[in-house]
Amino acid sequence: MKTFSFEGRSGELISLEPFNELILSWNGYRPPQGRWVFYVSLYNGSWSPYIKYAEWGAASQKTFQRSLSNISTHQDVIAPQKGYATGFRYVVKSEEGASLNTLHNISIFCRDTALFEIKPPQNLSSICLERVFPHSQMALSHPRHRDLCSPTSTTAAINFLLKKKEVNPLEIAQKVHDSEFDIYGNWILNTAAAYEALGGNYQTFVARLPDFTFVHQQLIKALPVIVSVKGPLPGAPLPYERGHLILLIGYSDGQVLCMDPAFNTDAETLISYPLEPFLEAWGARRNLAYLFISNSYRG
Numbered sequence: 001m002k003t004f005s006f007e008g009r010s011g012e013l014i015s016l017e018p019f020n021e022l023i024l025s026w027n028g029y030r031p032p033q034g035r036w037v038f039y040v041s042l043y044n045g046s047w048s049p050y051i052k053y054a055e056w057g058a059a060s061q062k063t064f065q066r067s068l069s070n071i072s073t074h075q076d077v078i079a080p081q082k083g084y085a086t087g088f089r090y091v092v093k094s095e096e097g098a099s100l101n102t103l104h105n106i107s108i109f110c111r112d113t114a115l116f117e118i119k120p121p122q123n124l125s126s127i128c129l130e131r132v133f134p135h136s137q138m139a140l141s142h143p144r145h146r147d148l149c150s151p152t153s154t155t156a157a158i159n160f161l162l163k164k165k166e167v168n169p170l171e172i173a174q175k176v177h178d179s180e181f182d183i184y185g186n187w188i189l190n191t192a193a194a195y196e197a198l199g200g201n202y203q204t205f206v207a208r209l210p211d212f213t214f215v216h217q218q219l220i221k222a223l224p225v226i227v228s229v230k231g232p233l234p235g236a237p238l239p240y241e242r243g244h245l246i247l248l249i250g251y252s253d254g255q256v257l258c259m260d261p262a263f264n265t266d267a268e269t270l271i272s273y274p275l276e277p278f279l280e281a282w283g284a285r286r287n288l289a290y291l292f293i294s295n296s297y298r299g
Contacts, residue, residue: 003207006090006106014043014087019110022078022088024053025188025205027104027195027295033058034098040078042071043087050091053078054188057098061189062180075178076187076206084112104195107205118283119211120275127219128250128257132156133165134269137261140169150185150226150245151176151193152261157224157247157292158197167197185245187228191290203295209287212279216251218291224249226290229281233273237262243285251275 004013024040035057039050048071054063065074070081088108094100137145137152151172158167175196176189191204198204209215215225225248232239237260250257255272263269282288 002111003107003109003205005203006108007104008106009093009100009103010089010091011106011108012087012089016086016088016110017112018084018086019112020079020084021113022085022108022110023076023188023206024078024090025107025109025191026056026092027107027192027200027203027205029102029104029196029200030056031058031094031098031102034094034096035060036098036100036103037093037095038090039093040071040073040088040090042078042080042085043089044070044080044083044085047089048080051078053090056189056192057096060179061176061192062178063186063188064180075181075183085110104200105203107203109205109207111208113286116208116283116286118279119213120279121212121216124213124216124251125220126250126252127216128252129160129219129222129224131160131163132224132247132249132259132270133159134259134266135169135261136263136266136269137169138264139266142170142173144184147184148173149261150187150190153226153245153247153259154190154194154290156259156261157226157290158194160224160249161198161202161292172197185243187288187290194290194292198292201295203293205291205293207289207291209289211287212256212275212282215248215289219248219250221294223292223294225292227282228285228288229278230284231281233277233281235271235273236260237264240281243288245290
């Protein structure tokens with residue numbers, strides 16, 4: 001897993017191992033006026049133009065689908081149009097009076113998509129996070145509750161880390177709605193909202209994980225992990241033919257313990273899935289995850 005962290009409004013790295021996918025996450029407090037605009041450029045012998053990646057502001061948030069010379073972006077992901085990149089740079093600009101003083105850090109994940117493989121873990125101990133507050137997306141009073149798996153899972157992670165049922169999934173849904181694509185499942189917008197709700201005490205970002213052992217290590221640290229799955233899971237309420245986000249809260253005897261928001265009631269969402277089909281479904285989404293890393297030095 002290759003994730004790089006920066007603490008400024010601009011940054012640059014070159015001479016990296018070749019990659020063909022990049023995801024930029026940010027942590028900060030939303031500006032009360034105006035917006036932040038994120039731009040990324042890729043390097044492979046020469047720099048591509050900067051491409052607009054995301055906007056995050058007082059009233060809305062969105063990502064883009066665009067193509068320029070040897071760089072393209074679609075929602076969360078930036079990629080070279082041909083071949084691989086060996087470097088990246090980013091810049092964050094302010095518009096309409098937005099201050100960048102509350103931008104705390106940038107996390108950039110990049111990888112070679114051809115190197116992915118599903119790796120079954122070995123000899124994992126049992127672990128289960130206690131006092132997880134379950135949330136069903138289907139029970140929410142929202143006309144598009146079926147589309148709210150990501151903000152609902154994100155809310156459950158936030159409330160677990162806050163140790164109280166303080167945040168409502170509908171509040172998070174409003175803060176993560178991507179106005180460009182009219183979706184609620186944009187990964188980077190969900191982790192940005194989580195950082196704010198957690199008061200800056202956790203670094204939150206998107207990555208693709210090397211294996212389930214990494215998840216287990218997070219759970220041992222009492223840190224939940226949100227993952228995207230695609231495809232059937234034994235006992236699941238739906239076939240998950242598209243990407244679906246669930247919260248991982250434990251592991252025991254070949255079973256992955258989850259809070260799956262697709263069930264009709266809060267109580268039903270606490271479910272376990274057999275490890276092998278879970279790894280297949282997670283692997284179909286190339287092990288995508290939202291991570292929460294303790295960050296107590298930030299206020």
